[in-house]
Amino acid sequence: MKAILLAGGKGTRLRPLTIHTPKPIVPIFDRAFLHYQIDLLKQVPEIDEVILSLNYQPRRIEEIFGDGTGTGVRIRYVVEPAPLGTGGAIRFAAQGITDTLVVFNGDVMSSVDVQRVVDLHRERGAKATIVLTPVANPAAYGLVETGPDGSVRRFLEKPTPDQITCDTINAGIYILEPDTFDRIPKDVAYSIERGYFPSLVERGETFVAYIDRGYWIDIGTPEKYVQVHRDMFDGRFIGGTFAGADRSTPIVAPEARVEDGARLEAPCFVDNGAQVKAGAVIGAYSVIGRGVVVEEDAHVSGSIIWPNTRIGQHATVDSAILARNCHIGRHCVVRADAVLGDKTVLTDYSKT
Ligand code: GDD
Ligand code: MG
Numbered sequence: 001m002k003a004i005l006l007a008g009g010k011g012t013r014l015r016p017l018t019i020h021t022p023k024p025i026v027p028i029f030d031r032a033f034l035h036y037q038i039d040l041l042k043q044v045p046e047i048d049e050v051i052l053s054l055n056y057q058p059r060r061i062e063e064i065f066g067d068g069t070g071t072g073v074r075i076r077y078v079v080e081p082a083p084l085g086t087g088g089a090i091r092f093a094a095q096g097i098t099d100t101l102v103v104f105n106g107d108v109m110s111s112v113d114v115q116r117v118v119d120l121h122r123e124r125g126a127k128a129t130i131v132l133t134p135v136a137n138p139a140a141y142g143l144v145e146t147g148p149d150g151s152v153r154r155f156l157e158k159p160t161p162d163q164i165t166c167d168t169i170n171a172g173i174y175i176l177e178p179d180t181f182d183r184i185p186k187d188v189a190y191s192i193e194r195g196y197f198p199s200l201v202e203r204g205e206t207f208v209a210y211i212d213r214g215y216w217i218d219i220g221t222p223e224k225y226v227q228v229h230r231d232m233f234d235g236r237f238i239g240g241t242f243a244g245a246d247r248s249t250p251i252v253a254p255e256a257r258v259e260d261g262a263r264l265e266a267p268c269f270v271d272n273g274a275q276v277k278a279g280a281v282i283g284a285y286s287v288i289g290r291g292v293v294v295e296e297d298a299h300v301s302g303s304i305i306w307p308n309t310r311i312g313q314h315a316t317v318d319s320a321i322l323a324r325n326c327h328i329g330r331h332c333v334v335r336a337d338a339v340l341g342d343k344t345v346l347t348d349y350s351k352t
Pocket of ligand 1: 006007008009010023053054055080082083084085086089105106107108140141142143157169170171172193218220
């Protein structure tokens, strides 16, 4: 069985982070995001190949995953000539595949048991099975109404407030039968959410819902991107390299250098090659990336700092996201919710 990860979007809502780092590989702690999806897929032993459906900056993604050696599953890349939308991308990537497919939106983090979803799909002889998750406000998602038999009764992408009739939304995880893909028009942009799913309902085909109440988040905005780190710090989602670590004390990678006189407040994470100098404070919910230097008396709290950024002496960074290779001068103040792109340079004493 094969899986397709839709990872071709531009990640506009995560700009400027995604200018040089496409959304599927933004770091979550010390790993590119798609690693977490691959971990989830590996729970289904039948899956022997993961197809990454790409469009935006495909090279950068291929550089990280190669042919999959190191992830434990074979990886293949399909690059659309132009963005084909979620439906067009699936059809394009599924050429020549006749077997049942697992499809993920390439920006959702979930603890769903994919094997159980596959099993339900087969038991029901479904054409499509979709994972749903309850959220407080469905407006930013695909609203999905289900019937008493657990099938999908209505699919409405990005509902307006007066169209919201329930709290279950499309979690972006599907099991699909490729013999239905002939209805997806070829070579033009086509949305699976606005076209294909409503068409299954209209035609009365077996379209099954799997409601999952476990962890779920779409990492597509800076708020959600920060939230996923908080959730992992707090143990609401368990995965990745320090899944088993004690989060009640700071997590410091073996090759990080924390000088005497630096203070680390749990939970926080300092990656290999990072340096935290004397007098610096790393406050709770901070992630200090590989090779980051936090100079003397600098103060970082609740912030995600990507690799190779330097934070100058006496600078303060609070609840911000700083991308790679930034240079924050001495005594700078980077305020809450700031999102700085790669190579941002702040002159000494700057305030954001
Ligand atoms: N290959 C390819 N080509 N991938 C694409 C394209 C494309 O043209 N357009 C979008 N994608 C990928 C994105 O990279 C992302 O991983 C996924 O498809 C979904 O696109 P988003 O742009 O993130 O959509 P959304 O978050 O607004 O809504 C979708 O996800 C929600 C759950 O997070 C919809 O599927 C909603 O129904 C769903 O509730
Ligand atoms: Mg999304």
